[in-house]
Amino acid sequence: GAVVSQHPSWVICKSGTSVKIECRSLDFQATTMFWYRQFPKQSLMLMATSNEGSKATYEQGVEKDKFLINHASLTLSTLTVTSAHPEDSSFYICSALKGGQGTYEQYFGPGTRLTVT
Amino acid sequence: GNSVTQMEGPVTLSEEAFLTINCTYTATGYPSLFWYVQYPGEGLQLLLKATKADDKGSNKGFEATYRKETTSFHLEKGSVQVSDSAVYFCALSYNTNAGKSTFGDGTTLTVKP
Numbered sequence: 710g711a712v713v714s715q716h717p718s719w720v721i722c723k724s725g726t727s728v729k730i731e732c733r734s735l736d737f738q739a740t741t742m743f744w745y746r747q748f749p750k751q752s753l754m755l756m757a758t759s760n761e762g763s764k765a766t767y768e769q770g771v772e773k774d775k776f777l778i779n780h781a782s783l784t785l786s787t788l789t790v791t792s793a794h795p796e797d798s799s800f801y802i803c804s805a806l807k808g809g810q811g812t813y814e815q816y817f818g819p820g821t822r823l824t825v826t
Numbered sequence: 827g828n829s830v831t832q833m834e835g836p837v838t839l840s841e842e843a844f845l846t847i848n849c850t851y852t853a854t855g856y857p858s859l860f861w862y863v864q865y866p867g868e869g870l871q872l873l874l875k876a877t878k879a880d881d882k883g884s885n886k887g888f889e890a891t892y893r894k895e896t897t898s899f900h901l902e903k904g905s906v907q908v909s910d911s912a913v914y915f916c917a918l919s920y921n922t923n924a925g926k927s928t929f930g931d932g933t934t935l936t937v938k939p
Contacts, residue, residue, distance in 0.1 A: 758926065819869040822867075
């Protein structure tokens, strides 16, 4: 199988603090992981592409200094929301790509619910 | 650019009813097409996929056929169950773009007993 975990599953933090979310591929190596944000009853918005050993690629409109991404190993990517504010409250979902040679499949984590008070 | 348009929800059906959720796409070339399902409070799970024209993806009684002539990938199930209640997302991606996906807005399905 292909399992992706996220930690924590939910977190509440105070405005102005930073929060780190981990995304792990448990039984495969992933050179590429994606971070999405999902608002209630809406689709997934791709925030950034995380590449192992290199800088993340951010989508237009996403502040790279606010959403720090580190992909330090082939099984772990982290998203740090810096100086969080209530408008950052959301459901954050990561996914990891499995495959190669031009054939990929995307496996999703269970999501992390962030609430900023 | 690429885009995916899904039938607007929410969709409410009685158990054992027939389900169709429409999905059309705009893209160049030959993307792969996917249906994902999201249960409340969870991430997305791949339901089925098709990688080329006329392919039919199927899983758990759901199926969808890749129709290039109509740029569609409609999801169908002959007899829905209460446990099928979830949000369904249609998506496309290109293998040449390292799996980066474009998602539709999602369709919420509620099945009543």
